[in-house]
Amino acid sequence: MLKVNDLTFRMQGRLLLENTSMVVPMGARVGFVGRNGTGKTTLFKLITGEYGPETGSLSLRRGMRIGQVAQEAPGNDKTLLETVLEADTERASLLVEAETATDPTRIADIHTRLGDIDAHSAEARAGAILHGLGFDAEAQARPCSDFSGGWRMRVALAAVLFSEPDLLLLDEPTNYLDLEGTLWLENYISRYRHTVIIISHDRDLLNKCCNTIVHLENLKLTSYKGDYDFFEKTRAERMALQSKMKVKQDAKRAHMQAFVDRFKAKASKATQAQSRVKALEKMAVISAVQDTDVAPLNFPSPEKPIASPIINLEKAFVGYEPGKPIIGNMDLRIDADDRIALLGANGNGKSTFAKLISGRLSVMDGKVSRSEKLRVAMFAQHNMDDLFPEETAIDHVRKLMPNEPEAKVRGRVARMGLGAEKMETKAKRLSGGEKARLLLGLATFHKPHLLILDEPTNHLDIDSRESLVMALNAYSGAVILISHDRHLVEASAERLWLVHDGKVGPYDGDLEDYRRLILKGPGSPASKKEAKAPKVKPVIEKSAGEKRREEAVKRENQAEARARIKKLEAIMKKAEEAIGKLNKLLATASTERDAKRIRDLATKKAEFERRLVEVEEEWLSLSESLAS
Numbered sequence: 001m002l003k004v005n006d007l008t009f010r011m012q013g014r015l016l017l018e019n020t021s022m023v024v025p026m027g028a029r030v031g032f033v034g035r036n037g038t039g040k041t042t043l044f045k046l047i048t049g050e051y052g053p054e055t056g057s058l059s060l061r062r063g064m065r066i067g068q069v070a071q072e073a074p075g076n077d078k079t080l081l082e083t084v085l086e087a088d089t090e091r092a093s094l095l096v097e098a099e100t101a102t103d104p105t106r107i108a109d110i111h112t113r114l115g116d117i118d119a120h121s122a123e124a125r126a127g128a129i130l131h132g133l134g135f136d137a138e139a140q141a142r143p144c145s146d147f148s149g150g151w152r153m154r155v156a157l158a159a160v161l162f163s164e165p166d167l168l169l170l171d172e173p174t175n176y177l178d179l180e181g182t183l184w185l186e187n188y189i190s191r192y193r194h195t196v197i198i199i200s201h202d203r204d205l206l207n208k209c210c211n212t213i214v215h216l217e218n219l220k221l222t223s224y225k226g227d228y229d230f231f232e233k234t235r236a237e238r239m240a241l242q243s244k245m246k247v248k249q250d251a252k253r254a255h256m257q258a259f260v261d262r263f264k265a266k267a268s269k270a271t272q273a274q275s276r277v278k279a280l281e282k283m284a285v286i287s288a289v290q291d292t293d294v295a296p297l298n299f300p301s302p303e304k305p306i307a308s309p310i311i312n313l314e315k316a317f318v319g320y321e322p323g324k325p326i327i328g329n330m331d332l333r334i335d336a337d338d339r340i341a342l343l344g345a346n347g348n349g350k351s352t353f354a355k356l357i358s359g360r361l362s363v364m365d366g367k368v369s370r371s372e373k374l375r376v377a378m379f380a381q382h383n384m385d386d387l388f389p390e391e392t393a394i395d396h397v398r399k400l401m402p403n404e405p406e407a408k409v410r411g412r413v414a415r416m417g418l419g420a421e422k423m424e425t426k427a428k429r430l431s432g433g434e435k436a437r438l439l440l441g442l443a444t445f446h447k448p449h450l451l452i453l454d455e456p457t458n459h460l461d462i463d464s465r466e467s468l469v470m471a472l473n474a475y476s477g478a479v480i481l482i483s484h485d486r487h488l489v490e491a492s493a494e495r496l497w498l499v500h501d502g503k504v505g506p507y508d509g510d511l512e513d514y515r516r517l518i519l520k521g522p523g524s525p526a527s528k529k530e531a532k533a534p535k536v537k538p539v540i541e542k543s544a545g546e547k548r549r550e551e552a553v554k555r556e557n558q559a560e561a562r563a564r565i566k567k568l569e570a571i572m573k574k575a576e577e578a579i580g581k582l583n584k585l586l587a588t589a590s591t592e593r594d595a596k597r598i599r600d601l602a603t604k605k606a607e608f609e610r611r612l613v614e615v616e617e618e619w620l621s622l623s624e625s626l627a628s
Contacts, residue, residue: 003022003057004022007021009053015219031205069156074144074152097110126162203462207227298415301447302476306373306449311450315367316367318363320361340494343496344499358452376450377443433460456468
């Protein structure tokens, strides 16, 4: 279907691809990965014909339709539904022709073709895609011009998905999506009938959707069968083997060269020496494995912990317009060691809640209590605009360290993961990932007790996201996380809160439960179970015997309750001990940068904590029943 043969391409003198090849068969779902700036998006432009190769070739099946998200988000007065329907140009042109055609044969052909492409269900299919990406029926009937740029990009994504091209090219499609939209897209791509190539740094998306991984590294494309985890394991094994082979070959070459150097002047050994010279020339050199580790992220922990709760909400309401709260009636507390991830579709108030907690918004009603010495740091994508474009990273950090020597300022910038060259580059010339590192470093400079992260991964590649996981696990303060990256949430968060329908509260399930809830269909998670009216029983006077029997049963139940409470207390103690051990193991795994172990330990810890919460609730209920 797609064949790349000995392709070489350079951009403004910089070599991006060199004599590289790959084949993508029909129906493949390919995850295209590699460090930011290596040329992944450039390859997409070569596939679409926007760029031409310097040497080599790139061939596609004749007549194949290629689709990708439009670079310009639609902003006209057409409704969202109309915009998506127009993406199927064949259907649109057939419908126009059907209104004017007079030849009976042509009319019959038009209607046959409309049937073949399932035109009668087009509106339903387009509506389902829009709904999956976060637009309800009311929103679908509104003009594109009513929506912001991020929401319009979702419309552009919906349009290309609806058109169902033979080759679907998606470049970081989750950057404009929330977790709910990401889960829906993940499910959609995994069932896509045609070929798809997706550039993404979301490892869960790559694991769920892809059956092939193509890795761009060192100017070469390398294909791996399987999902991202299999690619990561296979590549690590291949690199380890390459390192061993490199050591062996270097030793062999050194031995042969020593023989040549020693005996090339002796007539009796000249022939043997010459044969070794030829062998050395023919020997393919095994290249050294390049160290591609990214610079670690570092979030300085608070110097002095403060008592819990650090923030307490009582009947709190928050919003932007008087009398129109976005979220209300909040009775919540945040403790000094909480790791909370916020779930809920965009527009439900996650960012509003984060602004309230950070102190950027005040309550409309109710009460917010904060620890007196609480320091809060907040990172959000729109904060990119807070950087001064003409200033370097050193300039930004020097403002926070006005009396420190230059060496200390540079050292602080280096701990943000910006090398010597990048720390002297103007902010406007930094990549998205480099700006994110700088902003994270600036936000956490004063060792906050609470770190709020609103979609921190949009400009980070997979390795940098892993560094973020490690930094969060090493950080000892509280964390509130909003992210569409499931791996980050599962590896970093210990509690899930759902922001929905004007409320915020704990979510009892895990992310897999939430995924199933999202994919149930329209209304999820807004769907609610109807409450049944309680049945009213007539009051009947009880006899003395009945009252004595009830008292006896009550005493027996109390004895059972006390025994159960004792058992629950033992369970709680063991669970707390297990959580303490897992915290120590997590700290070790974070130091060793063992991503898989971090995920496994975080999952186990979350299971123990959920169990602990269940046991504590039962213990509390039984204790209250005994006290009453």
